Every structure is written in structure tokens, then in C-alpha cells.
Amino acid sequence: MDPLTHGLLGLAIGNLRRPDAQRRAVLLGCVLAAELPDLDYLWPAADPVLHTLRAHRGLSHSLLLAPLVALAATGLAKLFVRDARWHVIFPWALAATALGHLLADAWTGWGTRLLLPFSSERVTLDWMMVLDPLFTAPLLIGALWGVRRRTLLRTPLLVGLATSCLYLLTRITLQHTIERTVRDHYPSAESIHVFPSWIGPVRFRYVAVARDHYAVGAARVGSPPEEQARHPRTAVTPASASARSNPTVREALAWARFPLVREEPRPAGGVHVDIADLRYHLNGEPTLRFHIDLDARGNVLAASLHRGGTARSLLERFHKQ
Incomplete structure (x- = not known):
């Protein structure tokens, strides 16, 4: 948080x-x-x-x-x-x-x-996004409401805490409901994973893991799941042994639960490794990506996190779902 x-x-x-x-x-x-x-x-x-x-x-x-x-x-x-x-x-x-x-x-x-x-x-x-204004707001309102004459009233803070906890419990309940709905939609899937979506307590993202692919999409309470894309799933992470031996690449691969990995040769030698995770997807395409450039010896030349665009562009894409 x-x-x-x-x-x-x-x-x-x-x-x-x-x-x-x-x-x-x-x-x-x-x-x-x-x-x-x-x-x-x-x-x-x-x-x-x-x-x-x-x-x-x-x-x-x-x-x-x-x-x-x-x-x-x-x-x-x-x-x-x-x-x-x-x-x-x-x-x-x-x-x-x-x-x-x-x-x-x-x-x-x-x-x-x-x-x-x-x-x-x-x-x-997987209950909540790192930033969730709907969870934070009751706590903040309770704290501001509780400030009186250089003291801090107890009741408003406890009301804010109770409201935030109720919101969290509601999200958890809705998430389990969505998970059952998605599971019914993909009866042959090996596993179903549901994640909170941006700005909207009734919207969720999902990943259905099949034998040879990931099916990803969006779902909301009261509506059937909407599949947005399918991505191939490989048994072995598709990064070369030399790239996987690098600590930065290895750490990024360990972080990615549903990895999409792309490796391309660099003109000056070495490789460019792109590691994304489908649990962070928007309209079926991953948003969070780690870009790592390695030289011919496997040393890191550059490494960065890309979030898929500006906050404004991501919100525009989100509202088009």
C-alpha cells in the first residue's frame, strides 16, 4: 500500500x-x-x-x-x-x-x-491494488474529522477503520463470486486467478491457466466474463540460459507469476529481455514490463520498469473496456 x-x-x-x-x-x-x-x-x-x-x-x-x-x-x-x-x-x-x-x-x-x-x-x-482510494478515504476522513482542538477524537477514527474493513471484506466476497463465475466459464482450466481492477469495486481481471495458453479478460459482478486475449504458455521460461543466469533477469522471472518473455539480440551484442506478467493486464495486454539490456557477457547495461503508458492513457484504455 x-x-x-x-x-x-x-x-x-x-x-x-x-x-x-x-x-x-x-x-x-x-x-x-x-x-x-x-x-x-x-x-x-x-x-x-x-x-x-x-x-x-x-x-x-x-x-x-x-x-x-x-x-x-x-x-x-x-x-x-x-x-x-x-x-x-x-x-x-x-x-x-x-x-x-x-x-x-x-x-x-x-x-x-x-x-x-x-x-x-x-x-x-490479491485482494486490492497497491493504491485504492476507496479503502484509504474512510481512514483519511476519520482522521480529519477526529481532529478537534489539538486533540484526536477516537470514535471517528474507529468508524473510518470499520468502514475500510467492511469495504475490504466486500471486495473479498465479490472476488470469490467472480472466481466461481470464471471457473464455470472455463471448466477445463487448470487454475483460475482473479485480480482487482482499477477504480471500481465490482470490476476484476482474470487469468485462466490452460495446458498450453493463458486466457485473460475482464469480469464484473452480474455479467459473464469477457475474454480479451489468449497468450501461449510454455513449460520452460523462454529466456536463454545466459539471460536466466543474470541476477536481475532471475529476480524479474521469479516475480512474474504468468510470464510473457521476449528476448531479442542487440545490434551491439548481447540481448534485450522483456518480462511482463499477465496479472497486470489491460484489454488483454500486459501493462507492467521489465526491460533489461545485457551485454555479451551477461552484465546489465540498462534495466527499467515500464507501466504501459501515462496514468491518463491507462485510464482512457480502462474506461474503453
């Missing part, structure tokens, strides 16, 4: 505790705990692709290090609130880390590596 949503979730989680003399310290500790994991944006990486896939949502987002994040947030809160008590702040900061950040990242399609360093697999629940 985005930093604003993480911070608001931390604030709301802190408000679950009954107010007392430690309230300011607990609220500050919870907000900090919900934000601190994303400081990994500042960590260096060899190239932009590795920064996006490995540095961000790495160890700082693991369950193993969650207590350390909460401890750091508790220490910072104590610096600003002198009478703060460690044993009061820490458990709430830990809850804000786990629920306000790690879980919130895991329920997006991008996922997060909760099990590092024991496993680098991304945990993803």
Missing part, C-alpha cells in the same frame, strides 16, 4: 487502545511502526529492477524482523514523549507493523516476502 494508507492504518490501530496518559506515545509509536518498513526505498541496489523487486519489500518487510521494527518505533516515540513506557507502546507498535504494513502489503497483487530470510517467495492475497 501507499505511505498515507500505512500511516492511517497505524493511527487507527493505536486508537483501538482505550485512551489514557500513554495515548500520545502509543499513537506516535503505531504510526512510526506502520511507516518504518518502507525506509528500504533508501537502500541501494545494483539497478532499478533489483531496487524494485529485491531492496523494497525485503528484510524490512519480513515477519522475523517485525519486532525490531516495532522496537525502533517504540524508541523513537519515547524520544518525543518523555513519559512514554516501553512495555505499553511496544505491543501496539508490533500490531501496527504486522497489520498496518506487512498484512496491508500482502493483500495487494504485488505481494511481499514475509518469510525472508527462510524463503524469498512473495506472499500475495
